[in-house]
Amino acid sequence: xxxxxxxxxxxxxxxxxxxxxxxxxxxxxxxxxxxxxxxxxxxxxxxxxxxxxxxxxxxxxxxxxxxxxxxxxxxxxxxxxxxxxxxxxxxxxxxxxxxxxxxxxxxxxxxxxxxxxxxxxxxxxxxxxxxxxxxxxxxxxxxxxxxxxxxxxxxxxxxxxxxxxxxxxxxxxxxxxxxxxxxxxxxxxxxxxxxxxxxxxxxxxxxxxxxxxxxxxxxxxxxxxxxxxxxxxxxxxxxxxxxxxxxxxxxxxxxxxxxxxxx
Amino acid sequence: xxxxxxxxxxxxxxxxxxxxxxxxxxxxxxxxxxxxxxxxxxxxxxxxxxxxxxxxxxxxxxxxxxxxxxxxxxxxxxxxxxxxxxxxxxxxxxxxxxxxxxxxxxxxxxxxxxxxxxxxxxxxxxxxxxxxxxxxxxxxxxxxxxxxxxxxxxxxxxxxxxxxxxxxxxxxxxxxxxxxxxxxxxxxxxxxxxxxxxxxxxxxxxxxxxxxxxxxxxxxxxxxxxxxxxxxxxxxxxxxxxxxxxxxxxxxxxxxxxxxxxx
DNA sequence: GGTGAGTTCACAATTCCTTGACATTATTTT
DNA sequence: AAAATAATGTCAAGGAATTGTGAACTCACC
Numbered sequence: 001x002x003x004x005x006x007x008x009x010x011x012x013x014x015x016x017x018x019x020x021x022x023x024x025x026x027x028x029x030x031x032x033x034x035x036x037x038x039x040x041x042x043x044x045x046x047x048x049x050x051x052x053x054x055x056x057x058x059x060x061x062x063x064x065x066x067x068x069x070x071x072x073x074x075x076x077x078x079x080x081x082x083x084x085x086x087x088x089x090x091x092x093x094x095x096x097x098x099x100x101x102x103x104x105x106x107x108x109x110x111x112x113x114x115x116x117x118x119x120x121x122x123x124x125x126x127x128x129x130x131x132x133x134x135x136x137x138x139x140x141x142x143x144x145x146x147x148x149x150x151x152x153x154x155x156x157x158x159x160x161x162x163x164x165x166x167x168x169x170x171x172x173x174x175x176x177x178x179x180x181x182x183x184x185x186x187x188x189x190x191x192x193x194x195x196x197x198x199x200x201x202x203x204x205x206x207x208x209x210x211x212x213x214x215x216x217x218x219x220x221x222x223x224x225x226x227x228x229x230x231x232x233x234x235x236x237x238x239x240x241x242x243x244x245x246x247x248x249x250x251x252x253x254x255x256x257x258x259x260x261x262x263x
Numbered sequence: 264x265x266x267x268x269x270x271x272x273x274x275x276x277x278x279x280x281x282x283x284x285x286x287x288x289x290x291x292x293x294x295x296x297x298x299x300x301x302x303x304x305x306x307x308x309x310x311x312x313x314x315x316x317x318x319x320x321x322x323x324x325x326x327x328x329x330x331x332x333x334x335x336x337x338x339x340x341x342x343x344x345x346x347x348x349x350x351x352x353x354x355x356x357x358x359x360x361x362x363x364x365x366x367x368x369x370x371x372x373x374x375x376x377x378x379x380x381x382x383x384x385x386x387x388x389x390x391x392x393x394x395x396x397x398x399x400x401x402x403x404x405x406x407x408x409x410x411x412x413x414x415x416x417x418x419x420x421x422x423x424x425x426x427x428x429x430x431x432x433x434x435x436x437x438x439x440x441x442x443x444x445x446x447x448x449x450x451x452x453x454x455x456x457x458x459x460x461x462x463x464x465x466x467x468x469x470x471x472x473x474x475x476x477x478x479x480x481x482x483x484x485x486x487x488x489x490x491x492x493x494x495x496x497x498x499x500x501x502x503x504x505x506x507x508x509x510x511x512x513x514x515x516x517x518x519x520x521x522x523x524x525x526x
Numbered sequence: 527g528g529t530g531a532g533t534t535c536a537c538a539a540t541t542c543c544t545t546g547a548c549a550t551t552a553t554t555t556t
Numbered sequence: 557a558a559a560a561t562a563a564t565g566t567c568a569a570g571g572a573a574t575t576g577t578g579a580a581c582t583c584a585c586c
Contacts, residue, residue, distance in 0.1 A: 192532095206440075206443070208441055216411055223532095224407045226534065228535085228575090235576065253574095254442045260441060260442065489546090492544055494565070495543085496543090518562095519552090519562090
């Protein structure tokens with residue numbers, strides 16, 4: 001599973017985890033109107049080496065790439081060139097990525113945005129809440145991971161109209177973009193971590209997730225708490241969302257392995 | 264940002280603040296065929312203090328560690344000793360980590376590499392990834408974060424055998440990713456070991472497996488129980504999955520040799 | 527300083543792994 | 557073929573490991 005450039009030649013068999021989705025979707029796109037043109041990615045980033053590296057990777061993966069070197073230019077290109085997705089650095093000259101994101105979400109609410117944040121920046125605020133970015137990575141990140149997230153985001157947004165903003169199970173409604181959870185119609189207050197954990201569960205249904213994996217994926221690499229911290233948050237989620245927290249029906253324990261969400 | 268965690272010696276009792284996760288993963292690791300031998304990490308780094316610190320930490324977390332002090336030696340060891348993952352410093356005598364990475368990715372495309380770069384080597388970051396490294400950190404980094412990234416990379420590369428989601432035999436369905444077994448549609452509760460054992464059987468069909476081998480592959484090297492323990496687990500599997508446990512049709516005894524699964 | 531989220535800790539509750547004894551079956555020896 | 561020996565089947569109990577849970581603690585932010 002190589003990331004890229006050292007594919008001098010195009011590998012014959014599909015790489016196991018390589019984007020099987022986009023190949024296939026060329027002909028048989030789901031529910032959508034068949035045809036699938038190339039996706040256009042806008043990269044807004046001031047560091048030339050990073051731009052070059054990302055451009056190579058995206059083009060190798062079959063995307064069209066346009067770029068901008070600062071926030072103002074980025075916003076302009078985003079509005080003018082109608083990209084399918086924007087990769088947006090936070091730290092940039094002239095206009096911060098946060099502001100670009102905010103404004104872009106007003107003027108082009110449907111365009112998905114992936115933010116690149118430096119380590120230590122408040123990522124909680126970047127996603128969801130005020131800004132509305134669709135995903136983010138903290139630098140330094142692996143290009144492979146960025147590619148994976150781009151694919152995932154594109155799949156989400158292009159996947160059918162009925163890609164529901166709101167996930168439901170039992171009497172619970174989870175509005176992911178709105179950071180809101182309701183139960184039997186009434187608001188349930190979840191903390192940021194609880195919400196992030198819940199979302200991760202929802203997006204990996206019926207899959208057993210180890211505590212380590214949850215820590216990596218939900219908590220991130222920087223701060224790596226005790227695995228028991230996961231348990232504590234599980235308890236909170238159960239208390240808030242399970243009909244009977246002592247006998248969970250949705251957030252299940254897989255003894256010796258981790259937890260599993262079944263919706 | 265500490266460079267080293269005070270995991271110094273290996274306490275027998277679990278260190279309170281250590282991630283209990285790694286202990287646990289000895290039996291049921293995700294999606295993989297139950298088996299979980301120790302991972303071998305190659306550290307290629309010229310600074311002895313750094314090597315010592317990393318070795319301590321990796322060994323504490325249950326990895327086997329081999330080392331090399333410069334690029335040439337690192338490449339040789341990587342080719343000779345077949346490590347599961349390589350931690351590669353960029354700045355080194357004789358051969359730069361970048362060159363090692365490049366060559367290694369040609370000769371052993373599948374071995375994951377995590378690069379260590381000095382701060383300020385901004386370009387090298389991207390270059391490192393262009394060369395096919397799977398992840399990287401900038402010095403000084405926290406050992407915790409390195410550990411987390413190592414785990415994440417190993418999980419990514421070892422998991423994606425996403426091919427067969429569900430194995431079936433008779434009226435039994437085994438969903439590996441979800442740690443779930445169904446029989447005639449109804450859930451069957453298996454313990455972690457039972458599940459790991461079953462998965463191992465499934466992935467070695469029609470092959471006679473000795474108790475010793477099962478202990479090695481499913482139980483792991485660390486704790487090595489009585490061979491009769493295997494029998495006990497076999498009994499449980501038969502009771503839960505065989506149409507007639509007294510006359511097994513799928514989990515067969517090979518008298519004097521071990522057991523065999525025929526699906 | 528107060529507040530709340532996140533984390534850690536301690537202890538209880540639970541699960542299940544392991545062991546050993548004995549029963550049963552298979553294989554070898556007489 | 558019967559007896560002797562070895563291997564496997566089975567089960568219950570003890571102990572180890574894992575998880576549930578409430579409370580204390582830390583830290584950033586008002």
